[in-house]
Amino acid sequence: MSKPRFATAGAIKTPSTASTVQIYSTIRKALLDYVSTDNQRLAQFVNDRIYVRSMPNPVQFPYITMLLNRTSLTAYNGYRETVLLEVQAIGKPESQLPLIESAMDIVDQCLTAYTDARSGIMVGRSRNRQTVPMFSDPADSSVVGIIATYEFYLWPRVLTARAD
Amino acid sequence: MTAPLTGYTSSLPSDILLDSGVLYVGATVFGAFQGGLKFDPGVTYRAADFDGKRSPVKALDRVTMRMPKISGTVIQLATGNVSQIEPGAATATTGAWTASTSYAPKAAGQLLASGDYLSDVRCIWQRGGATASAGSYVQVRFPSGLCTKYDITGQDGAEVAIAIEIEARLDPTLSGFTNIGAAPFRIEYLTTV
Numbered sequence: 252m253s254k255p256r257f258a259t260a261g262a263i264k265t266p267s268t269a270s271t272v273q274i275y276s277t278i279r280k281a282l283l284d285y286v287s288t289d290n291q292r293l294a295q296f297v298n299d300r301i302y303v304r305s306m307p308n309p310v311q312f313p314y315i316t317m318l319l320n321r322t323s324l325t326a327y328n329g330y331r332e333t334v335l336l337e338v339q340a341i342g343k344p345e346s347q348l349p350l351i352e353s354a355m356d357i358v359d360q361c362l363t364a365y366t367d368a369r370s371g372i373m374v375g376r377s378r379n380r381q382t383v384p385m386f387s388d389p390a391d392s393s394v395v396g397i398i399a400t401y402e403f404y405l406w407p408r409v410l411t412a413r414a415d
Numbered sequence: 416m417t418a419p420l421t422g423y424t425s426s427l428p429s430d431i432l433l434d435s436g437v438l439y440v441g442a443t444v445f446g447a448f449q450g451g452l453k454f455d456p457g458v459t460y461r462a463a464d465f466d467g468k469r470s471p472v473k474a475l476d477r478v479t480m481r482m483p484k485i486s487g488t489v490i491q492l493a494t495g496n497v498s499q500i501e502p503g504a505a506t507a508t509t510g511a512w513t514a515s516t517s518y519a520p521k522a523a524g525q526l527l528a529s530g531d532y533l534s535d536v537r538c539i540w541q542r543g544g545a546t547a548s549a550g551s552y553v554q555v556r557f558p559s560g561l562c563t564k565y566d567i568t569g570q571d572g573a574e575v576a577i578a579i580e581i582e583a584r585l586d587p588t589l590s591g592f593t594n595i596g597a598a599p600f601r602i603e604y605l606t607t608v
Binding site for chain 2: 328368370371372374376415
């Protein structure tokens with residue numbers, strides 16, 4: 252599969268690990284498609300506001316951002332990655348804290364039991380999660396946030412395609 | 416530029432086995448395990464000797480013993496688990512040493528009864544992806560098993576660790592296992608657990 256140079260509509264195919272952009276899109280779609288055990292979807296909390304790195308302007312709360320940190324070691328000649336996926340859920344005003352905590356419960360449930368072998372393979376099993384303490388001046392104390400880091404292991408097509 | 420040899424093939428994502436595995440006895444989950452389950456086929460080969468032998472020779476090997484074993488560390492002990500790790504243990508309801516539920520291990524010197532063995536012990540691992548030919552799971556299956564070893568270890572600030580070893584036993588009454596040389600286990604691919 253060719254890699255899209257720009258994230259234009261229709262250019263990104265999921266599920267795919269053929270490029271970093273498509274890995275983000277695959278995870279984002281998995282989060283939006285996931286139905287929790289109590290029959291809830293992330294869209295009920297953040298609509299489709301799941302972004303990479305930062306939110307667009309104007310900001311609409313609550314929203315979720317994702318950042319990938321991917322590491323290959325010499326084992327498997329670098330084809331296997333361990334991935335730290337940082338997910339931030341941000342709300343404002345402070346009354347949105349229960350909302351984003353509930354949203355992150357859905358993210359937890361989805362990503363700590365995540366397996367997708369349809370393009371390469373992505374497996375997520377563990378996480379670290381914390382609620383951000385209240386900001387003080389000059390930051391905005393009405394902003395609430397949760398930061399969670401999910402650990403994946405990954406055999407991405409963007410690397411393993413060379414081995415075919 | 417030549418890519419390095421790694422053994423990677425396009426079937427790895429579906430053929431890879433994931434996670435620690437789950438132990439079933441029949442259709443019932445044995446419990447939650449700390450760390451992974453381990454299967455050891457415990458096979459012993461004998462290469463026939465003859466005068467003048469200089470190296471092992473093809474087609475002169477035979478299996479002389481199999482001692483298949485599943486081992487792992489479980490972290491829970493339900494009342495139903497006691498008679499599974501102590502084969503033949505019976506609940507005692509009378510006598511001085513009886514708590515609300517008291518299990519008395521089988522007396523030494525007695526042969527185990529057929530019902531003291533575990534039936535259909537299955538160690539199941541999830542595959543990375545399902546395929547039509549191999550399904551979603553792989554299991555090592557003992558039609559009959561016996562917990563031959565366990566210990567219970569308390570740990571500071573952590574779950575109690577109960578290390579168990581279950582050995583396979585040949586049950587010649589079962590179809591496919593009537594030959595005394597038959598291996599007492601199978602490796603199977605499943606679509607559902």
